[in-house]
Amino acid sequence: MKYTKAQEEDIEDRVKKAAEFLKEIELGVSAQVVAVNVGNDTFATKVFPYLQDLKYKDEPVAETE
16 A cells, blocks of 8 residues: 555654553563464464563563672
8 A cells, every 4th residue: 555645654653652652651562473283284473462561571680799
């Protein structure tokens, strides 16, 4: 689909607002790729998108001596 310049600008503005909102509420876009058996031992990859929590994300623990 071909967008007009005004439509492209509108889309870019809405994407920017969505990214800022997700950052504000401490969520990030992520995805998991899984191999799915579609029959006859034929596999396909399926992508499961989700919102990942960033507020309570495990931070690496610094080792102290």
